[in-house]
Structures are given as C-alpha cells and as structure tokens.
Amino acid sequence: xxxxxxxxxxxxxxxxxxxxxxxxxxxxxxxxxxxxxxxxxxxxxxxxxxxxxxxxxxxxxxxxxxxxxxxxxxxxxxxxxxxxxxxxxxxxxxxxxxxxxxxxxxxxxxxxxxxxxxxxxxxxxxxxxxxxxxxxxxxxxxxxxxxxxxxxxxxxxxxxxxxxxxxxxxxxxxxxxxxxxxxxxxxxxxxxxxxxxxxxxxxxxxxxxxxxxxxxxxxxxxxxxxxxxxxxxxxxxxxxxxxxxxxxxxxxxxxxxxxxxxxxxxxxxxxxxxxxxxxxxxxxxxxxxxxxxxxxxxxxxxxxxxxxxxxxxxxxxxxxxxxxxxxxxxxxxxxxxxxxxxxxxxxxxxxxxxxxxxxxxxxxxxxxxxxxxxxxxxxxxxxxxxxxxxxxxxxxxxxxxxxxxxxxxxxxxxxxxxxxxxxxxxxxxxxxxxxxxxxxxxxxxxxxxxxxxxxxxxxxxxxxxxxxxxxxxxxxxxxxxxxxxxxxxxxxxxxxxxxxxxxxxxxxxxxxxxxxxxxxxxxxxxxxxxxxxxxxxxxxxxxxxxxxxxxxxxxxx
Amino acid sequence: xxxxxxxxxxxxxxxxxxxxxxxxxxxxxxxxxxxxxxxxxxxxxxxxxxxxxxxxxxxxxxxxxxxxxxxxxxxxxxxxxxxxxxxxxxxxxxxxxxxxxxxxxxxxxxxxxxxxxxxxxxxxxxxxxxxxxxxxxxxxxxxxxxxxxxxxxxxxxxxxxxxxxxxxxxxxxxxxxxxxxxxxxxxxxxxxxxxxxxxxxxxxxxxxxxxxxxxxxxxxxxxxxxxxxxxxxxxxxxxxxx
Numbered sequence: 001x002x003x004x005x006x007x008x009x010x011x012x013x014x015x016x017x018x019x020x021x022x023x024x025x026x027x028x029x030x031x032x033x034x035x036x037x038x039x040x041x042x043x044x045x046x047x048x049x050x051x052x053x054x055x056x057x058x059x060x061x062x063x064x065x066x067x068x069x070x071x072x073x074x075x076x077x078x079x080x081x082x083x084x085x086x087x088x089x090x091x092x093x094x095x096x097x098x099x100x101x102x103x104x105x106x107x108x109x110x111x112x113x114x115x116x117x118x119x120x121x122x123x124x125x126x127x128x129x130x131x132x133x134x135x136x137x138x139x140x141x142x143x144x145x146x147x148x149x150x151x152x153x154x155x156x157x158x159x160x161x162x163x164x165x166x167x168x169x170x171x172x173x174x175x176x177x178x179x180x181x182x183x184x185x186x187x188x189x190x191x192x193x194x195x196x197x198x199x200x201x202x203x204x205x206x207x208x209x210x211x212x213x214x215x216x217x218x219x220x221x222x223x224x225x226x227x228x229x230x231x232x233x234x235x236x237x238x239x240x241x242x243x244x245x246x247x248x249x250x251x252x253x254x255x256x257x258x259x260x261x262x263x264x265x266x267x268x269x270x271x272x273x274x275x276x277x278x279x280x281x282x283x284x285x286x287x288x289x290x291x292x293x294x295x296x297x298x299x300x301x302x303x304x305x306x307x308x309x310x311x312x313x314x315x316x317x318x319x320x321x322x323x324x325x326x327x328x329x330x331x332x333x334x335x336x337x338x339x340x341x342x343x344x345x346x347x348x349x350x351x352x353x354x355x356x357x358x359x360x361x362x363x364x365x366x367x368x369x370x371x372x373x374x375x376x377x378x379x380x381x382x383x384x385x386x387x388x389x390x391x392x393x394x395x396x397x398x399x400x401x402x403x404x405x406x407x408x409x410x411x412x413x414x415x416x417x418x419x420x421x422x423x424x425x426x427x428x429x430x431x432x433x434x435x436x437x438x439x440x441x442x443x444x445x446x447x448x449x450x451x452x453x454x455x456x457x458x459x460x461x462x463x464x465x466x467x468x469x470x471x472x473x474x475x476x477x478x479x480x481x482x483x484x485x486x487x488x489x490x491x492x493x494x495x496x497x498x499x500x501x502x503x504x505x506x507x508x509x510x511x512x513x514x515x516x517x518x519x520x521x522x523x524x525x526x527x528x529x530x531x532x533x534x535x536x537x538x539x540x541x542x543x544x545x546x547x548x549x550x551x552x553x554x555x556x557x
Numbered sequence: 558x559x560x561x562x563x564x565x566x567x568x569x570x571x572x573x574x575x576x577x578x579x580x581x582x583x584x585x586x587x588x589x590x591x592x593x594x595x596x597x598x599x600x601x602x603x604x605x606x607x608x609x610x611x612x613x614x615x616x617x618x619x620x621x622x623x624x625x626x627x628x629x630x631x632x633x634x635x636x637x638x639x640x641x642x643x644x645x646x647x648x649x650x651x652x653x654x655x656x657x658x659x660x661x662x663x664x665x666x667x668x669x670x671x672x673x674x675x676x677x678x679x680x681x682x683x684x685x686x687x688x689x690x691x692x693x694x695x696x697x698x699x700x701x702x703x704x705x706x707x708x709x710x711x712x713x714x715x716x717x718x719x720x721x722x723x724x725x726x727x728x729x730x731x732x733x734x735x736x737x738x739x740x741x742x743x744x745x746x747x748x749x750x751x752x753x754x755x756x757x758x759x760x761x762x763x764x765x766x767x768x769x770x771x772x773x774x775x776x777x778x779x780x781x782x783x784x785x786x787x788x789x790x791x792x793x794x795x796x797x798x799x
Contacts (some may be wrong), residue, residue: 050636067792098738217674217675218674218675219672219673219674221670229794230669231669231670233669234669234670235670236670236672237670237672260675261674262672262674262705264670264673264795271798274798275798278798282603284673284674284797285797285798286664286673286795286796286797286798287795287796287798288793288794288795289794289795289796290793290794291791291792291793291794292630292632292775292791292792292794293790293791293792297632300793547707
C-alpha cells in the first residue's frame with residue numbers, strides 16, 4: 001500500500017512538471033519572477049506575457065493575445081499575485097492552463113532553473129545580486145545566446161544557490177557586485193567574475209563578451225534600466241544601460257569603438273539620449289515607443305525594477321563675504337549613497353550672469369549625510385542685490401557613471417563667518433572585533449569644532465568602497481574618537497596597507513567647509529577578549545592544579 | 558575648488574499621436590507613453606441592390622460590392638517634437654517645434670526586435686507565402702505595387718491616399734509604406750512596415766479629418782481561423798530620428 005502511495009505521489013509530482021505549454025503568462029508583482037519567467041520562456045521558445053496591471057489579465061484574453069488554441073503555463077505567485085484567481089479566470093474563458101505556484105520562500109527563479117536543467121540541459125549560469133534589478137537587464141541577450149540562465153543570489157538564499165550550482169553547473173559567471181558570502185562560496189567553482197565596480201561598465205563588458213562570442217550585428221538596445229520590457233529579452237542584440245539623464249561616457253565609447261550602426265532605445269524617456277547618439281556617432285537611432293494590437297495602440301509592457309534612485313537636494317546656497325566663497329549645502333535624504341558633481345552653479349542677478357562655478361570631480365555623499373561644498377568666487381560687488389544660483393548637478397552610483405541630473409534654483413544667502421578652526425588626526429586604528437575604524441581627532445583651535453570622517457579607497461572583498469561616520473562636535477582643545485563602520489576581514493588587510501582618511505570640519509555645524517586628508521598605515525587592534533580568555537583558562541588551570549595537589553597531600557596524610 | 562563654465566542641456570520632447578483605421582475598436586486606456594489614439598474607424602461594407610424581376614422585362618444588373626479587407630490595417634498620425642534649453646520643469650528657452658525632417662520614419666515590427674542595421678527590401682510574393690495570403694485580391698503583391706528608394710534600400714512600396722487643403726484626393730501620393738525584412742530567408746516575423754514621414758503642414762489624412770505626418774499599412778493575420786483578422790498580430794512601433 002505504501003509503495004502504491006509513493007508511486008502515486010511520484011507520478012503526481014512528475015505530471016505537475018510536465019509542460020506542453022506554448023504560451024507562458026506570469027502573474028506576480030515581483031520583478032524577479034517576471035524576469036525569471038520571461039527568460040525561461042525565451043529559452044524555451046515559448047510566447048510570453050507578464051501582467052503589468054490588474055486589468056491587464058482580462059485584456060490578454062479579450063484581445064486574444066492568449067487564445068483558446070494555446071496551452072498556457074501560468075506562473076502564479078501565491079504571495080504576490082497581481083490578480084487573484086487568474087487561473088480560474090483563464091479556465092472559464094476556455095483556455096487550458098497548467099499552473100505553477102510559488103512563493104517568496106519557494107522562489108520561482110530557482111524553480112525554473114531546475115526545470116531548465118531538465119528541459120534544456122542548461123549548465124551555464126550567471127549569478128547576480130538582485131538588490132538592484134537594473135543590474136541584471138544587460139544579461140538576457142548573453143544568456144539566451146549562450147543557453148544560460150540567470151540566478152539571483154541573495155543573503156537568504158545563497159546556500160541553496162550554491163547547492164544547486166554544485167549539482168548542475170559546468171560554467172558559472174558572477175556578474176557585478178555580490179555579497180562576500182556569495183563570492184567566497186563560489187570561489188571553488190572556478191567561476192568567471194565580471195566586476196569593474198561600475199554598473200554601466202559591467203554592462204559594456206558583457207556586451208563585448210557577447211560580440212566576441214556571437215558576432216557583431218552592429219546594433220544595440222539601450223534602456224534606462226528602470227523596467228523590464230520584452231525587447232530586452234531578445235536574441236539578436238546586446239542591451240546596454242543608459243541611465244535616465246546623462247548618457248555614460250563608457251556607452252558612447254562602446255558605440256564608437258564597435259562601429260555600432262543602429263541603436264534602439266526603449267521608451268520615449270530616452271529621446272534626448274537618442275538625439276545625442278545620432279548627432280555624435282552618426283548611428284541610425286530608433287525609439288521603440290508603443291505597440292499595436294487588435295486595432296488598439298497601447299503602451300509598451302513596462303514592468304518596474306528597482307534601480308539606483310538617490311535622493312539628493314541642495315538645502316542652501318550661501319555666499320560668505322569673509323572667505324569669499326560660495327557654500328553649497330547638499331543633503332542626501334534617501335537610503336542610498338550617491339556620488340555628486342555640481343557641473344555648474346550659475347550665479348545670476350536678474351538675467352545678468354555673474355559667473356559660474358562647479359566641481360572638478362564627483363564627491364561621495366552618504367545616505368542621510370549633509371556636505372557643504374565651497375567655491376572661490378568674488379561676488380562682493382553684488383552682495384546687496386538678490387543673487388540666484390541655478391544649479392545643474394549630476395548624481396550617480398560611481399565616479400564614472402553620473403547619469404542622473406538634479407536641477408535647482410536657490411536665492412543666495414549672504415553670510416559673514418570666519419572659520420579659524422584647526423584639527424589634527426592623532427591616530428587611526430581598525431578594531432577587528434567591532435569592525436570599525438577608530439579615528440582620534442584633536443581640536444587644535446581656540447573654539448569648538450565640528451567634524452565628519454570619511455575613509456576612501458578601502459578594498460573590501462575585492463570591491464573599492466568609501467565608508468563614513470557621523471558628524472560630531474569636539475570641544476575646545478579636546479579630542480574625540482570617531483567610529484567608522486567597515487566590514488573589513490583579515491583577508492582584506494593586505495589589500496589595504498594604507499588607510500586614506502578625509503576629515504571635513506568647520507566651526508559651524510552646517511558648514512564643514514574645511515577638509516584634511518592624510519594617509520596612515522593600517523593598524524589592527526586585536527580583541528582584548530582573547531587575552532581575557534587566556535587569563536581565565538590559566539586561572540582555572542592554576543585552581544585545578546592547586547586542588548589536585550591538595551588531594552595528593554590529603555592522600556599522603 | 559575651481560571655477561567651471563556651466564553646461565546647457567538640450568531636452569527633446571517627442572509627442573506622437575497615431576490613429577488607426579480599418580478595424581473597429583473600442584476606446585482604450587493608454588499610460589506610460591506620450592501618444593494617443595485619435596480615432597479608430599472602419600469602412601462600411603455595402604452590397605448592390607436587387608430588383609424583383611418583372612415578366613417580359615430584361616433587367617441590366619449593376620452590382621457593386623465593397624468589402625473590408627481582412628488582411629490589412631492602417632495607422633496614421635503625427636510626429637512632433639520640440640527642443641528646449643534647460644532641464645526638468647524649468648526651461649531657459651524653448652525653440653520652435655522640431656522640423657519633421659528630424660524624424661525619418663515610423664516602423665511597425667512583429668518580432669520583439671528588428672535588425673535595422675541589416676534591413677533589406679522584402680519580396681512581396683515571398684511575403685504572401687509566409688503570411689498565407691496566397692493569390693488573394695488583397696495580397697501583398699496587390700498592395701506593394703511600386704518600388705522606390707526608402708530607408709537606404711530599393712523596396713516595394715504601397716502608396717497611401719492623402720488629401721489637399723481643398724479636401725480632394727491628391728495625385729502625388731507622398732505618404733507610403735515600404736516593405737522591409739531583416740533576413741534573406743525570412744520567417745513571418747522578420748518583416749517591418751516602414752511609413753515615411755512627410756514634412757508638410759498642409760497634407761491631410763485620407764479621410765480629410767486632420768493634417769498627418771504619416772499614413773501606413775500593416776498586415777494582419779487570422780491565426781485562430783475564425784475569419785476575423787482579430788489582431789493576433791502584435792506590432793511594436795519604432796520612430797527613426799535623423
């Protein structure tokens with residue numbers, strides 16, 4: 001009886017995985033499910049649609065995009081469906097379905113990977129961190145050409161991923177930045193790592209790899225990286241990220257060096273970039289902007305993915321008549337860091353331009369951090385007039401990829417503050433146990449001073465990083481220890497023989513207009529706990545020996 | 558800190574509007590894009606009238622039947638753009654509307670991607686085979702009757718009707734659709750219908766309802782076999798800029 005029951009269960013499981021589908025429909029709010037299901041469908045040469053709105057599911061049937069002659073494989077999220085009861089809806093419309101359900105705990109990404117191993121004998125996998133979805137949008141073309149699949153490694157699933165790869169992978173590519181745990185776990189797999197430290201350059205790397213391996217059709221697709229669209233899952237042309245504002249220089253260079261003759265940009269948001277590409281490279285440029293179906297003209301199916309979205313604003317613009325400096329106060333009020341470069345602060349009285357200033361290179365602005373940038377300019381003849389600063393500021397996830405444009409107009413406040421603050425960096429030590437740098441700063445001036453510490457160019461798990469602490473006040477003639485968190489492990493020490501410390505400081509809390517930069521040899525403070533433990537063990541041993549001796553003495557008596 | 562000369566930004570806004578005819582449709586919601594359906598119409602179907610026969614009379618019958626094609630649909634519309642100096646919501650200067658010369662063509666493509674870099678002229682007879690149009694009166698060979706240089710190749714073209722300012726059908730039909738493909742051995746989805754964009758402020762649409770920048774024709778099929786070209790064919794639209 002038990003044997004029959006077992007056989008029945010095995011058959012039940014097997015039949016639930018038999019797919020004779022021609023058309024895949026994805027019903028999930030999670031972009032990773034949409035990505036995984038779409039890639040799975042294209043690899044299997046199935047038609048595919050993902051739902052982008054609650055009404056979309058009905059439209060698919062009404063417009064006969066999904067029709068009764070097709071068998072539908074419905075990929076339904078139990079935890080995050082866009083439409084509840086969609087399988088029943090399709091069935092009641094006379095459409096034969098096979099439903100695969102999944103949840104957050106039982107991810108579709110890995111489930112489809114298992115199916116592809118069976119159905120398509122896929123043995124090449126590309127591992128990517130899913131925290132920023134746009135990172136993965138450059139991968140489908142390579143994956144489709146290579147007959148490979150993309151796996152999303154996350155903190156809570158990487159053990160499952162590693163186990164899966166152990167069983168099924170012959171070739172592994174790790175794309176972009178991944179957690180240290182993932183990187184360490186994949187070291188033994190002889191994986192190829194593609195990681196330039198810049199998301200746009202990483203996209204270029206995979207595009208170059210594609211051209212080398214599969215040939216150059218002289219055409220590429222550009223996307224902002226903010227959405228999934230079916231054209232990104234094509235089997236003919238590499239996809240490049242273009243950002244939403246300023247087109248990254250690496251993309252321009254690639255278009256020129258590879259003699260790209262046709263560029264397709266997806267969505268009218270990139271019209272400006274399209275014009276620039278046309279004018280600077282001479283390539284034919286096409287904007288994909290809509291779709292026509294059943295006599296109706298519709299928007300493209302854009303499914304949003306998480307992208308780099310910094311929240312930076314200019315809080316204030318001041319002119320300090322004593323220092324003759326323009327002070328621009330930036331605030332990062334979001335959850336992610338950003339590199340910032342003020343490419344122009346145009347100073348105007350009415351329509352008359354008094355000059356313009358800006359940054360030579362980008363600076364780092366951590367989440368919830370306020371930084372004041374200063375610029376030399378003589379405006380003393382205009383301080384009695386209303387001066388406006390029109391600012392154009394670029395934001396981005398790296399020095400080389402400042403792709404977002406922030407514009408602002410501020411009335412320039414006239415202030416007169418001297419700043420005679422002075423500081424010195426006394427010592428820099430990395431505390432191995434608490435995983436933080438301890439930077440001791442001495443106030444050398446006559447008044448209290450405010451300071452903020454930043455450590456640049458750290459190499460952590462092979463990645464270049466900048467870390468910073470919180471701003472603090474140092475009393476007159478006093479010293480203060482600043483703590484800066486850094487996930488530095490022992491294996492990183494040799495990559496960081498010197499530590500580059502930058503301290504912004506000033507006599508006003510909201511105007512750290514001075515800075516001091518110094519380099520220190522890496523000094524690691526080992527935990528005191530080890531010595532305490534050794535001491536405890538020695539005391540215990542001493543007590544034990546004492547007791548044994550006493551026992552021996554008693555026996556002798 | 559170093560003085561720096563500010564840059565200006567060119568912001569291009571492309572607004573597209575398209576009307577579709579030949580297939581009757583319901584209104585639809587459009588989001589996420591700056592284009593809209595202006596109208597959607599189909600032609601009426603008529604049959605000749607019949608007279609009851611009278612004894613001794615010989616009746617000469619004139620039969621004139623108009624039937625809507627089930628193999629083609631049309632898209633017409635405008636392409637407009639403007640150029641601004643500025644950024645975001647504030648513009649320092651807005652230039653005159655971009656000339657239509659900045660836009661070369663509107664492409665309707667069946668597949669998710671089309672190799673524009675490798676586009677070549679299609680053979681309308683091969684097209685009829687691939688799309689199953691056979692020797693029908695409204696097959697591609699009947700539609701793409703001429704050839705002309707379009708989009709860098711000498712391609713079969715279908716000329717569209719337009720009207721002049723007086724509302725009369727013009728003889729010099731400047732708006733047309735070229736039939737292109739991106740494979741020497743094409744499948745059904747390797748074709749593109751490419752509508753030329755005219756730089757004219759007086760050219761009126763086939764129905765005299767509006768000024769148009771392009772009119773184009775695309776094929777539809779009937780894959781579910783219910784006799785209605787119900788749009789099983791999804792087209793993706795591209796705008797080429799120059």
